[in-house]
Amino acid sequence: MTSQATSAAEYLQQLPEDRKATIAKLRDSILLNLPPGFEETMGSGMLNYVVPHSLYPAGYHCDPKQPLPFAALASQKNFIAFYHMGIYAMPDLLEWFTSAYANHSTAKLDMGKSCIRFKKPEHIPYKLIGELVSKVSVSDWINVYEQHLRR
Numbered sequence: 272m273t274s275q276a277t278s279a280a281e282y283l284q285q286l287p288e289d290r291k292a293t294i295a296k297l298r299d300s301i302l303l304n305l306p307p308g309f310e311e312t313m314g315s316g317m318l319n320y321v322v323p324h325s326l327y328p329a330g331y332h333c334d335p336k337q338p339l340p341f342a343a344l345a346s347q348k349n350f351i352a353f354y355h356m357g358i359y360a361m362p363d364l365l366e367w368f369t370s371a372y373a374n375h376s377t378a379k380l381d382m383g384k385s386c387i388r389f390k391k392p393e394h395i396p397y398k399l400i401g402e403l404v405s406k407v408s409v410s411d412w413i414n415v416y417e418q419h420l421r422r
Contacts, residue, residue, distance in 0.1 A: 273316030290346045293392040304401035308409035317345035322409050341412055350388040357407045359385035360415050368403055375399040
């Protein structure tokens with residue numbers, strides 16, 4: 272379900288009624304815990320959380336015109352997806368998250384390399400997602416990103 276929205280407000284307004292409150296609550300959990308310096312933007316039809324060019328002028332290596340991606344939130348056809356590049360690039364963070372998940376949700380963890388999928392809103396661990404977002408500062412993320420680029 273790719274959106275053509277150009278702002279977070281427009282994105283939320285365009286969501287199906289049964290997803291609006293859930294996505295808004297998850298977005299609030301992210302924004303309340305997002306470390307200083309990250310910005311919310313729209314891109315690829317979803318809400319993105321990025322390191323802006325003002326803090327990382329080089330931008331994303333695949334397309335330097337784009338800011339450095341960190342996380343994203345999307346309403347997909349059959350699930351809500353939260354993408355967090357840190358759990359893909361930082362093994363310790365992935366281990367922490369997968370261990371903590373069982374204490375925050377009764378659902379089995381449905382996860383790809385950086386994507387956490389939620390099929391039922393009642394299984395979303397809002398507090399845990401907020402804590403996950405808070406664990407990586409902009410400078411930490413830039414350092415991890417650059418270390419992976421050098422490999």
